[in-house]
Amino acid sequence: MSAPAPLPVSTRQRLSEVRYEIRGELARRAGELEAQGRTLIKLNIGNPGSFGFRAPAHLQHAIADDMDRTDPYTHQQGLPHAREAIAAAYARRGMPDAHADRVFIGNGVSELIDMALRALLNPGDEVLVPSPDYPLWSAATILNDGRPVYYRCRPEDGFAPDPNEIETLVSGRTRAIVLINPNNPSGASYPRALLERIVAIARKHNLLLLVDEIYDQILYDDAVFEPVAPLAGDHPCLTFSGLSKVHRACGWRVGWGLLSGQASRVAELRAAMDLLSALRLCANVPGQLAIEAAVNGPDTISPLCAPGGRLYESRKAVIAACAASEHLDLVAPAGALYAFPAVVGEAARGFDDHQFALQLMEEEGVLVVPGSSFNVPYHHHFRVTLLPDAATIADVFGRIDRLLTRRAEAAGKVVQLAGRLTAAR
Known part of the structure; x- marks a missing residue:
């Protein structure tokens, strides 16, 4: 009698609820095409280094000059002088209680988001998350046994949330409100009055921001x-940022979180995050050497975002391409590194964003991210990064428009055929 076949290794069931198409199935298919010799323009990831950007020289020197000090573990919350520099920078912004002992440095913001939700959530707890969201927020909530509850940021409202809707979603299990500002993927930047209303909701219902x-x-x-955080005052707020985007240093994996609010109200959360930080020993030490230079050094991002700057001109090219296309509609991004166009008109008939993204890659050599990957209920958007130069953007949208024109023509023929069949009856 033969022995039963060995069983495969099973994995956590909740992983089936997690989506991260930015580096998912489409990216794997892109790798297969590239292995076959295809050249692709990959606009799926906001990765400045892949588009010729470099971290500023003064940050590079800060690491190189002190590299011999990076061999040991450091404090679990991060290098003391780096945390002090972060706290001082945010105090200048008006953040209350900006102290080094409330700063946590992580291997990118992604690690800190996961850590914060692990510290916060009990099974079944809810987190209010924007839709569209950066999908790590949903994934980290789910994998820490929570439940993301989405508040809509609708295109017709410029992707701004409705505070009244947010408040209707608060339940007895709600623990926190997530704000992504400026937003990824929409590029929306929230005005002060809107943020004040959301802070008031958090204060009323005792929710962590x-x-x-x-x-x-x-x-x-x-x-x-x-x-x-300055609007929240003594109300608990955890603010995340890092070197990846503003300072174009994604691969260094340096992020930070600052916990603000009344000491007695955040003490337990601070202790929990300290414990979780200690369990992973410490974050990447060499990258932390650049923090002080980053927060105190020259502004190297504003020139890229001003007229004539690379990011500004690429954004301008996206806006122009969408305005010139009968198939696309765009809420112009006010910030961040992305645009989130919608497919409209005949091309949108029967449109599926995932199928479109696959077809665009295989027929036109362009990789984008389907809009539904960002936890929205509709399927006619896609995200592109603004990191390529303006000429590449113009080329990409020419290819997108060609495909959408073919789809619109095919949809029109289907409608005509259906009309003839109806008339023949």
Whole structure:
């Protein structure tokens, strides 16, 4: 009698609820095509180094000059001088209680988001998350046994949330409100009055504010960034940022979180995050050497976002391409590194964003992210990064428009055929 076949290794069931298409199935298919010799323009990831950007020289020197000090573990919350520099920088912004002992440095903001939700959530607890969201927020909530509850940021409202809707979603299990400002993927930048209303909801219902401000200095035209922590005052708020985007140093994996609010109200959360930080020993030490230079050094991002700057001109090219296309509609991004166009008209008939993204890659050699990957209920958007130069953007949208024109023509023929069949009856 033969022995039973060995069973495969099973995995956590909740992983089936997690989506991260930014590096998912489409990205794997892109790898297969590239292995076959295809050249692709990959606009799926906001990765500045892949588009010729470099971290500023003064940050590079800060690491190189002190590299011989990076061999040992450091404090679990991060290098003391780096945390002091972060606290001082945020105190200048008006953040209350900006002290080094409330700063946590992590291997990117992603690690800190996961850590914060692990510290906060009990099974079944709810977190209010924007839709569209950066999907890590949903994934980290789910994998820490919580439940994301989505508040809509609708295109017709410029992707701004409705505070009245947010409040209707609060339940007895709600623990936190997530704000991504400026927003990824929409590029929306929230005005002060809107943020004040959301802070008031958090205060009324005793909810932690989890504020993702990784794109805080990437703004266009007359957009203004409003940090949430100064508006929250003594109310508990955890603010996230880092070196990846503003300082173009994604691979260094340096993020930070600052816990603000009345000491007695945040003490337990602070202790929990300290414990979780200690369990992973410490964050990448070499990258932390650049923090003081980053927060105290020259502004290197604003010139890229001003007229004539690379990011500004690429954004301008996206706006122009969408305006010229009968198939696309765009809410112009006010900040961050992305645009989130909608497919409209005949091309949108029977449109499926995932199928479109696959077809665009295989037929036109362009990789984008389906809009539904960002936890929205509709399927006619896609996200592109603004990191390529303006000429590449123009080329990409020419390819997108060609495909959408073919789809519109095919949809029109189907409608005509259906009309003839109906008439023949």
